[in-house]
Amino acid sequence: MKxxxxxxxxxxxxxxxxxxxxxxxxxxxxxxxxxxxxxVYNWGEYLDPETLEMFEEETGIKVVYDEFETNEIMFPKVExxxxxxxxxxxxxxxxxxxxxxxxxxxLNFDNIPNAxxxxxxxxxxxxxxxxxxxxxxxxxxxxxxxxxxxxxxVNEPVDSWSILWDEAYADNILMxxxxxxxxxxxxxxxxxxMNSTDAAELETAKNFLIEQKxxxxxxxxxxxxxxxxxxxxxxxxxxxGEAIYTQRENPDLEYVIPKEGTNVWIDSWVVTKNAPNKExxxxxxxxMCRPDIALMNFEFITYSTPNxxxxxxxxEDDIRNSPIAFPDLSQYSGLETFRYLGExxxxxxxxxxxxxxxx
Amino acid sequence: xxDKKDIRVQKIMNKKLTGQLLSAPYLLWSLxxxxxxxxxxxxxxxxxxxxxxxxxxxxxxxxAEHAKALWLSIGLSLVSTFxxxxxxxxxxxILANMxxxxxxxxxxIFILPMWMNFLLRTLAWQTLLEKTGVINIILQFFHxxxxxxxxxxxxxxxxxxxxxxxxxxxxxxxxxxxxDPNVVNAARDLGANVIQTFFKIIFPLTVPGVISGITMVFVxxxxxxxxxxxxxxxxxxxxxxxIEEEFTQAGNWxxxxxxxxxxxxxxxxxxxxxxxxxxxxxxxxL
Numbered sequence: 198m199k200x201x202x203x204x205x206x207x208x209x210x211x212x213x214x215x216x217x218x219x220x221x222x223x224x225x226x227x228x229x230x231x232x233x234x235x236x237v238y239n240w241g242e243y244l245d246p247e248t249l250e251m252f253e254e255e256t257g258i259k260v261v262y263d264e265f266e267t268n269e270i271m272f273p274k275v276e277x278x279x280x281x282x283x284x285x286x287x288x289x290x291x292x293x294x295x296x297x298x299x300x301x302x303x304l305n306f307d308n309i310p311n312a313x314x315x316x317x318x319x320x321x322x323x324x325x326x327x328x329x330x331x332x333x334x335x336x337x338x339x340x341x342x343x344x345x346x347x348x349x350x351v352n353e354p355v356d357s358w359s360i361l362w363d364e365a366y367a368d369n370i371l372m373x374x375x376x377x378x379x380x381x382x383x384x385x386x387x388x389x390x391m392n393s394t395d396a397a398e399l400e401t402a403k404n405f406l407i408e409q410k411x412x413x414x415x416x417x418x419x420x421x422x423x424x425x426x427x428x429x430x431x432x433x434x435x436x437x438g439e440a441i442y443t444q445r446e447n448p449d450l451e452y453v454i455p456k457e458g459t460n461v462w463i464d465s466w467v468v469t470k471n472a473p474n475k476e477x478x479x480x481x482x483x484x485m486c487r488p489d490i491a492l493m494n495f496e497f498i499t500y501s502t503p504n505x506x507x508x509x510x511x512x513e514d515d516i517r518n519s520p521i522a523f524p525d526l527s528q529y530s531g532l533e534t535f536r537y538l539g540e541x542x543x544x545x546x547x548x549x550x551x552x553x554x555x556x
Numbered sequence: 557x558x559d560k561k562d563i564r565v566q567k568i569m570n571k572k573l574t575g576q577l578l579s580a581p582y583l584l585w586s587l588x589x590x591x592x593x594x595x596x597x598x599x600x601x602x603x604x605x606x607x608x609x610x611x612x613x614x615x616x617x618x619x620a621e622h623a624k625a626l627w628l629s630i631g632l633s634l635v636s637t638f639x640x641x642x643x644x645x646x647x648x649x650i651l652a653n654m655x656x657x658x659x660x661x662x663x664x665i666f667i668l669p670m671w672m673n674f675l676l677r678t679l680a681w682q683t684l685l686e687k688t689g690v691i692n693i694i695l696q697f698f699h700x701x702x703x704x705x706x707x708x709x710x711x712x713x714x715x716x717x718x719x720x721x722x723x724x725x726x727x728x729x730x731x732x733x734x735x736d737p738n739v740v741n742a743a744r745d746l747g748a749n750v751i752q753t754f755f756k757i758i759f760p761l762t763v764p765g766v767i768s769g770i771t772m773v774f775v776x777x778x779x780x781x782x783x784x785x786x787x788x789x790x791x792x793x794x795x796x797x798x799i800e801e802e803f804t805q806a807g808n809w810x811x812x813x814x815x816x817x818x819x820x821x822x823x824x825x826x827x828x829x830x831x832x833x834x835x836x837x838x839x840x841x842l
Contacts, residue, residue, distance in 0.1 A: 415789025547806040555621040
């Protein structure tokens, strides 16, 4: 679940997608490589661009690359089919929604030998939450959601979501500006499932979030990283993949997984049902699962890789065994993965979130 | 004679035809990019998910959250528009009173920042206003109290005024330079003092410019969602944010479109006022 698309790259994306529109419609023949093309739709800044060049060079397949900021923005574009993407990289619950809407193609794993060979069995197991037979998706990145805090501003030990309700940190707290992530915090704090559809439980979580609002400095998505690095806030809710990067930039920052439990997420490669270049798509996924490529991507984006062979290749011990990038999940309780809850529940969540935001 | 007349008619007809042909690309453009999207907004706004006609999406504006967001938007836009007016009028007068060579240069300087992307300039304000931002570092250096307006309505108003000020200055400036200096001289000849000249001659002559400035500031301020997102920390929900989130997050295009229709009513109302004043204004000017 990648959240590193800054406004600047948003602009760049707009330019790129405009350009790719031209290359799609304008001169199909000339634009594609000698072995055709593959159209990839990924999170912003979610792979090392050099790997795309390597892929093009090795296979002769041209990559048309497009980026999205949230799962929710991605879904209607894929559903409408305005652009025929081949490969997408959504998160767990969104993959389930895509499967439910019959928008994904079953993968032919004979064409993706690197996937079964290199990706750890526990990630395939976890993927069964949203892809019960492991037919549609190949794990690309995973991680947790936790609290990033600044040791110079927070003197007490941090181990619970409840610190986000501590008035001592008023105007120093950054919350996630997306409905499921925000409610995850509210639900977990009260010991409920983050996939709850129980109206009373959600009402409780909503009231907690409303109570918290005066203490929150801002609701942000990708800016948590920059604001925490710049000492703008003391505590932020953040994706584990960002934690390593922020710590490199600002050594005062520390990441914890709260004791009440949290979201363990997976972003996986999938191929769309109507993919015009399905074979190229599978070649692309296979390439991304190659240990050296997975390693390049891990080092570039610092999001945990499920590719065990790539993890073995990491040179620095402290990164290879980092409790942030590769936590031993058996130590924690209350870990869950988001599930798609259906349209009615989505509606309920959105209505409650709007109440929080308008308070 | 008759032949000549026929030829003349023919010529006029030809001219008309060429005109129509030349305007065809524009008409096509308007059709595809203005009328069709507008039609789609109305289609989505007036139907529910199953495609059945409903006005629920429009009446949804009455719900507590939406109404609050709308009133907040109107309030902040009005304040911003008023501040823009207070700043823009003296500025436009200074620009208009400069001699020709200088003023084109100064107008250029004034418009120059508008060539930079609006999003970038708003992001820059975020960096300036932050707790550890540029302004506070400077204030701290002089041991002055910190400025804490980021993520408050004040920061949003600042962002609106900053971004939309040129849209107020330019129409006022245009109507000021159109005033014949002899009109002002005549007023002075007849014994009016500076203040009287301003209120009885200059200001009434610039009302059309002021009204179009107000429209050009009020409308984008009313519909903005970027400024409130970047400078309000997403804590302050304006009607633009509600609509944006219906499209991008909640995926409810019907509700988003329905609320857009409500907003359109406000904008059209504003434009009617502007059109009425502008017509009178043109009459006065002649």
